[in-house]
Amino acid sequence: MNIAFARSTVAAFAVQIEQFTEAEYNEIRKAVSEAVSNCVQHAYPDSVGTVSISVYIEGDLLTIVIEDQGVGIENVELAKTTEFTTKPDENLGWGFNFMEACMDEISVESYPGKGTKLTMKKRPHANDAQ
Amino acid sequence: MPVSVRKIGTMLVAEVVGDLDMVTGAQLKEAADQMWEHYETLSVFVLDLSKVGFNDSSGLGAILGRYKKVNARSGTMIIVGAQGSVREDLEISGISKLCLFKESLKEVAPAQE
Numbered sequence: 001m002n003i004a005f006a007r008s009t010v011a012a013f014a015v016q017i018e019q020f021t022e023a024e025y026n027e028i029r030k031a032v033s034e035a036v037s038n039c040v041q042h043a044y045p046d047s048v049g050t051v052s053i054s055v056y057i058e059g060d061l062l063t064i065v066i067e068d069q070g071v072g073i074e075n076v077e078l079a080k081t082t083e084f085t086t087k088p089d090e091n092l093g094w095g096f097n098f099m100e101a102c103m104d105e106i107s108v109e110s111y112p113g114k115g116t117k118l119t120m121k122k123r124p125h126a127n128d129a130q
Numbered sequence: 131m132p133v134s135v136r137k138i139g140t141m142l143v144a145e146v147v148g149d150l151d152m153v154t155g156a157q158l159k160e161a162a163d164q165m166w167e168h169y170e171t172l173s174v175f176v177l178d179l180s181k182v183g184f185n186d187s188s189g190l191g192a193i194l195g196r197y198k199k200v201n202a203r204s205g206t207m208i209i210v211g212a213q214g215s216v217r218e219d220l221e222i223s224g225i226s227k228l229c230l231f232k233e234s235l236k237e238v239a240p241a242q243e
Contacts, residue, residue, distance in 0.1 A: 003151055026184065026215050033186040037152045090159070090195050092223070094187040 003040065006053060007032040013055050014062050019124035027102035028062070028122065034095040034102075035066045035118050042086070043070025043116060064103075064120045072112040080108070133157040135165050138239050142166055144196075145178040150185040150216070155192030162196055173205040176238050180211025190223050197228050210235050 007029040014020060014028050032053070039051045049070055056063040073079045080100075085093030099106050103120040110116040132154045135144045144162045146154055166172055175196060193209075200207045207229035212220055220226045232238050 003153060004149055023215070029184060030186050033151055033184075033188075037186065037188050040152065090155075090188075090191050092187050092191045092194065094190070094223075098187050 003033055003036045006036045006051070010053065010055055010064060013057075016057055017060050017062055017124060019060060019126050020062075021124070021126055024122070024124060024126075028064075031099045031102040031106075031120055031122075032064065032066070034098045035064075035120070038095050039066065039068045039070065039116075041091075042073075043068040045071065060123050062122045064122075066118045066120075067115065069115040072114055072116055073108070073110040074112050076108045076110055131157070133161055135161045137165060137169060137172065140171055141174040141176055141239065142169075142172050143176040143178060143235070143239065145181070147181040148183075150179070150182050150189030150192065152186075152188035155188050158192050159195060163199060166196075166199055170203075173203065175200045175205060175207045176210060176235070177207065178210045178235055179216055180213070180234065182212075182216055183214070185216050185219055190219060190225060193220075193225055194223075194228075197225070201228075206230065208232055208238055210238060 010032045011025050011029045014025060036051055043049065049068060052067050054065045078084055080096040082097050083093040085091040099120060103122045105121040107119045108116065132148045133144065133146050135142060142162060142165055144158060146158060148154065162175070166175070177193065177196070197207050209220065209229050210232045211234060212231065
């Protein structure tokens with residue numbers, strides 16, 4: 001499983017936006033980790049599949065698109081609910097909450113049986129107070 | 131190995147090195163549960179996170195899962211060396227209320243450093 005590879009690679013790419021703070025790079029790593037973990041656990045529960053990640057930088061805006069061709073999510077709103085989990089023994093059901101907390105914007109398009117596309121956006125906030 | 135477990139008297143000491151995520155969380159679960167279930171005299175679960183710089187919600191889930199096992203035996207969970215964002219996540223998630231925090235392993239097992 002390449003979860004560590006995915007989050008490190010995306011964070012390394014994001015370094016091009018120099019205004020991100022160390023805490024913000026950590027948030028980017030966390031959001032990617034949550035997203036890819038979701039794919040591994042839920043999109044491909046009983047099989048090995050491909051997760052593709054595209055990262056774009058436009059000015060100071062970082063956009064991360066994570067796609068799988070897995071089982072899809074029947075009810076996206078329900079899946080985003082805090083503490084909703086299909087595997088209560090080990091999971092907290094906080095994956096989407098972490099992604100929302102770490103990124104400025106997330107959107108999910110999912111088609112049952114076809115897959116899921118997750119888009120996350122983030123800008124540096126170091127200068128917000130000025 | 132990023133996860134190691136050992137037994138010191140009635141303590142199980144688990145150490146994670148690197149990131150605590152779905153992969154290492156599953157390794158922690160496997161190694162720690164096996165030892166915890168094998169020795170019924172174990173009553174303290176020490177989780178050394180002093181070499182962990184990153185965690186995600188799967189990592190927190192792995193900690194909470196171990197806490198449930200410990201609590202089922204009326205045991206105590208001690209988290210050692212959690213710092214930075216790892217410590218923050220333990221606070222935000224409420225896990226900090228369920229266990230004791232120590233700065234270093236020395237405070238828990240003086241002869242073992």
